[in-house]
Amino acid sequence: MKTSKSTLTVARMALRAARDSLPDHAKAKSPKKFTQPQLMACLVIKEFLQLDYRGTHILLGEWSDLRSVIGLTKVPHFTTLCAAAKRLFGKAKADATLDAVLDHCRQESILPECSKQAAIDSTGLESRHVSAYFTKRCERHCNHYKRRYPKLSAICDTASHLILGAVIDRGPKPDPVEAKQTLHEALKHQRFLSLLGDAGYESEGFHCLCRDQLGIRSIIPTTDRGRPRADGKPRPVRGKYRKLMKQRFPKKAYGQRWQIETVFSMLKRNMGAALRARNYHSQTREIRLRILTHNLAILWHQLLCSIQSRTVTY
Numbered sequence: 001m002k003t004s005k006s007t008l009t010v011a012r013m014a015l016r017a018a019r020d021s022l023p024d025h026a027k028a029k030s031p032k033k034f035t036q037p038q039l040m041a042c043l044v045i046k047e048f049l050q051l052d053y054r055g056t057h058i059l060l061g062e063w064s065d066l067r068s069v070i071g072l073t074k075v076p077h078f079t080t081l082c083a084a085a086k087r088l089f090g091k092a093k094a095d096a097t098l099d100a101v102l103d104h105c106r107q108e109s110i111l112p113e114c115s116k117q118a119a120i121d122s123t124g125l126e127s128r129h130v131s132a133y134f135t136k137r138c139e140r141h142c143n144h145y146k147r148r149y150p151k152l153s154a155i156c157d158t159a160s161h162l163i164l165g166a167v168i169d170r171g172p173k174p175d176p177v178e179a180k181q182t183l184h185e186a187l188k189h190q191r192f193l194s195l196l197g198d199a200g201y202e203s204e205g206f207h208c209l210c211r212d213q214l215g216i217r218s219i220i221p222t223t224d225r226g227r228p229r230a231d232g233k234p235r236p237v238r239g240k241y242r243k244l245m246k247q248r249f250p251k252k253a254y255g256q257r258w259q260i261e262t263v264f265s266m267l268k269r270n271m272g273a274a275l276r277a278r279n280y281h282s283q284t285r286e287i288r289l290r291i292l293t294h295n296l297a298i299l300w301h302q303l304l305c306s307i308q309s310r311t312v313t314y
Contacts, residue, residue, distance in 0.1 A: 053081045105295070162298055
């Protein structure tokens with residue numbers, strides 16, 4: 001799925017989605033220089049163009065068309081944008097805005113009411129722009145080598161590449177640690193019939209959660225565990241659903257699992273693999289902003305394509 005390359009169109013859709021999910025002002029006695037949807041749109045543009053707060057402040061000052069689209073009569077200071085990010089990308093407000101974006105996707109028939117397939121996986125992000133290899137080998141930066149990194153676990157719709165839910169943690173950690181929480185986060189925003197995952201999520205407990213409790217068809221390959229037997233025979237597979245995956249594995253359906261890898265590639269190619277934030281909470285907010293920007297870029301590109309197809313003259 002392609003994403004929009006137009007800054008102004010992404011700003012329009014960000015403003016529209018924020019107006020549907022957020023009040024104009026957080027408090028009755030706010031200064032009311034800017035509305036929350038306007039600041040949300042500014043932050044989305046910041047991430048879309050891979051800018052920092054100061055760069056966004058300068059861009060808004062020099063680009064009158066962008067100010068007109070967002071409805072700004074004055075340019076917010078970069079400290080205003082920084083403070084707005086802390087307020088607007090807490091979990092509750094970020095989830096509300098993500099819900100509004102996905103609702104717009106359903107209205108435009110980009111996302112069905114219930115997805116046929118979803119895929120789950122996790123990826124690591126860089127906490128600094130310097131590569132991990134350079135940091136490890138360079139004597140000048142050896143003390144800055146980080147053994148922990150921001151980790152994003154996400155579920156996407158395989159047909160549209162929209163991110164349906166995510167959990168942000170610190171790695172390295174095994175994938176099953178965030179699996180249950182990631183599943184529940186995605187189900188708060190969108191229902192789906194089947195879930196595809198790699199062997200890192202393979203466990204009888206996760207199969208039972210998906211199939212028996214939530215009614216979701218889990219498709220995860222069964223792996224051999226433990227030391228090989230002395231007689232050379234394969235070890236027995238235990239568990240009802242693990243045996244089922246071993247005996248009748250749906251290879252054709254499982255081929256769509258790679259769509260989640262495409263989503264992570266889109267995130268890192270379009271907005272970079274390194275985060276600008278330094279502490280854990282700021283990094284969490286920045287990742288939420290990237291997820292929202294990714295979904296908005298897909299939404300507006302598909303909407304623009306449908307508008308162009310309707311206006312074709314013969």
